[in-house]
Amino acid sequence: xxxxxxxxxxxxxxxxxxxxxxxxxxxxxxxxxxxxxxxxxxxxxxxxxxxxxxxxxxxxxxxxxxxxxxxxxxxxxxxxxxxxxxxxxxxxxxxxxxxxxxxxxxxxxxxxxxxxxxxxxxxxxxxxxxxxxxxxxxxxxxxxxxxxxxxxxxxxxxxxxxxxxxxxxxxxxxxxxxxxxxxxxxxxxxxxxxxxxxxxxxxxxxxxxxxxxxxxxxxxxxxxxxxxxxxxxxxxxxxxxxxxxxxxxxxxxxxxxxxxxxxxxxxx
Numbered sequence: 001x002x003x004x005x006x007x008x009x010x011x012x013x014x015x016x017x018x019x020x021x022x023x024x025x026x027x028x029x030x031x032x033x034x035x036x037x038x039x040x041x042x043x044x045x046x047x048x049x050x051x052x053x054x055x056x057x058x059x060x061x062x063x064x065x066x067x068x069x070x071x072x073x074x075x076x077x078x079x080x081x082x083x084x085x086x087x088x089x090x091x092x093x094x095x096x097x098x099x100x101x102x103x104x105x106x107x108x109x110x111x112x113x114x115x116x117x118x119x120x121x122x123x124x125x126x127x128x129x130x131x132x133x134x135x136x137x138x139x140x141x142x143x144x145x146x147x148x149x150x151x152x153x154x155x156x157x158x159x160x161x162x163x164x165x166x167x168x169x170x171x172x173x174x175x176x177x178x179x180x181x182x183x184x185x186x187x188x189x190x191x192x193x194x195x196x197x198x199x200x201x202x203x204x205x206x207x208x209x210x211x212x213x214x215x216x217x218x219x220x221x222x223x224x225x226x227x228x229x230x231x232x233x234x235x236x237x238x239x240x241x242x243x244x245x246x247x248x249x250x251x252x253x254x255x256x257x258x259x260x261x262x263x264x265x266x267x268x
Contacts, residue, residue: 010084022268025207030249032207035081035240038115040211040222041074042066042090043097049119051138053166055188055225056091066214068099070235072106074212077239079110087115090211091225095122104128117161125150132158133181137167141176148176165193189223190261203259203266206251210243218242220251221264229258 020034044065050057078086086107094100095118104127107114115131118124119139124132124147132151136144151158160179162169169180187193206220213219216235219227229251232242242248250256 013082014084021204021207025202025204025268028202028253030252031244032252036083036209036243038085038087038209039074039078039083039239040087040090040209041071042092042211042213043071043088043094043100043103044214045090045092046096047093047119048096048121049093049139051166053137053163053185053192054091055191059091059226061091061213061225061227062215064214065097068102070216071103074234074239075107075110075112078112081240084111084113085115086112087117087209089115089117090213090222092214093119093122095124101127120144120147123147123150125154125156127156129156129158132156133161134158134179135161135163136169136172137161137163139167141171141173145173185263186223187261187263188225189228189258191226194263195261196263198260199255199266201266202252202254203262203264204268205264205266206248207268210239210248212239220248221258223262223264224258229256 017034017037021037024032045056045061046063047056088094088103094116097103104114113130116129117133117135120134121143134144134148158179159181160176161181161183163183163185165185172180185193187196203221210231211219211222212234213227216233217227217230218232218234219229220231231247232245234242
């Protein structure tokens with residue numbers, strides 16, 4: 001019963017925060033009185049694949065791994081700010097970080113939940129991920145099958161993401177079909193695929209979360225893989241200050257340059 005009440009209270013806090021986000025977004029309030037619903041933390045931007053839908057293969061950003069002590073500080077801040085979910089991935093394959101298991105354990109020890117997206121090439125069964133997505137896309141299922149069967153054996157739930165137009169589920173055996181989720185393609189602010197038409201609609205993503213890259217630079221939304229719109233440096237400034245920085249308020253007020261050709265749905 002105690003555990004149920006704890007879960008219920010967390011659910012109510014999350015619901016209250018989401019309703020606050022909607023109120024701020026619909027009212028055009030640019031300074032958020034609540035903390036992020038979740039944050040992305042990029043363990044590394046190195047990757048062992050070169051997918052056509054992703055800008056990582058041609059990225060100009062320096063490659064590197066997040067310092068583990070810096071990561072500990074981010075998790076401590078997330079606990080203080082009551083940010084329950086850590087999205088432990090971004091513009092690379094998180095399992096390439098040499099201390100990825102420690103990173104998962106550190107978050108769990110602070111009561112945080114982990115969502116991770118992996119390409120499934122490396123073994124995952126030793127990690128305890130609260131929400132795991134396997135980004136299949138262009139990878140033949142035969143390269144993933146051994147690892148996915150291991151996940152089933154240890155009881156790890158997962159979702160197989162297939163981006164429409166950049167992947168196929170045709171080679172996935174029937175046993176794994178229920179795991180498949182067909183995901184909408186997004187164009188990395190117009191750097192891949194078809195450009196979207198410029199829009200004056202304010203995007204809701206900067207009202208929900210932000211991304212901390214491996215080197216501490218922060219950006220407001222996922223499509224900005226090249227960090228063209230840096231909102232702060234978390235190696236020098238607390239996450240709470242970056243969340244309501246002037247550049248973050250600006251992008252909540254109206255679209256900026258990186259928004260011009262982005263195809264992400266802007267409304268909540």
